[in-house]
Amino acid sequence: MFEGTVSAALPKREFYGELTMQARALLADETNRVANAANLSALLYQTMPELNWAGFYFLTGGELVVGPFQGKPACVRIAIGRGVCGRAAETRETQVVPDVHAFPGHIACDAASRSEIVIPLVSGAGDLIGVLDLDSPVPARFDDEDRAGLEAVAAVFVGSLGERGTGS
Template sequence: MFEGTVSATLPKAEFYGELAMQARSLFAGESNRIANAANLSALLFNSMPDLNWAGFYFLTEGELVVGPFQGKPACVRIAIGRGVCGRAAETRETQVVPDVHAFPGHIACDAASRSEIVIPLQTAAGELIGVLDIDSPKLARFDNADRQGLEAVARVFVETIRD
């Protein structure tokens, strides 16, 4: 049984380094996308302070479809280009949104969400798999250090999947 914890009091670079190591440990010997997404969403939700949603949307037949997550029930399908997740998928760039209410076209699955970060998931060949979506009830919860750290954790996830 996995018993790892990451101290949220660490400096962000160290915190995300530890988080990436724990993700690697969780993924050891497992290549199933759903299993690894489920474990990673739980690890993120339980390790990162001030979150109300952490999970995945996978690209399926031209749209994003909800995958494993932690938090309240979510929107099932998101069109490419729509909302923060759709924008990340369309641009293939991480979206850091300090105030979701100021983001044109924001999709509110949980009214408590105030800020959001969405990391596109791409293979080494540049194929879009989906996005990692993390929401917070705190304004401006995510910064550049979070972006860098979560992009590194997302790469660990993408490197493990084979299906």
């Protein structure tokens, strides 16, 4: 059984270095998208402080559809371009939102969420796979160090799926 432990007391750069190594070990030798998303969302939720949601939305039929996650029940479908997740999918750029209430068109799946970070997941072939979404009840929870660290973790996930990024 995998036992992920990263001290939240570490400086962020070290924290994310450890988290990335643990993600790599957790996803090693597995290419199934659902299995890896389930395990990675659990690792993030259990390891990162001040989260109330951590999970995935996958591109399906031209929209984002909820995948494995940790937290309260979530919105099932999100249009590309709508809300923070849809914006990250549309632009293929990480969205760091210090105050979700100030984000035009924010979709409130959990009223307790105050800040959010969404990382687009793009295959080596350049195809959008989906997004990795983390929410926090703490305003301005995420910063540029979180962006860089979570982009590295997301890259481990995408790499685990193989060249096309679809997994088996």
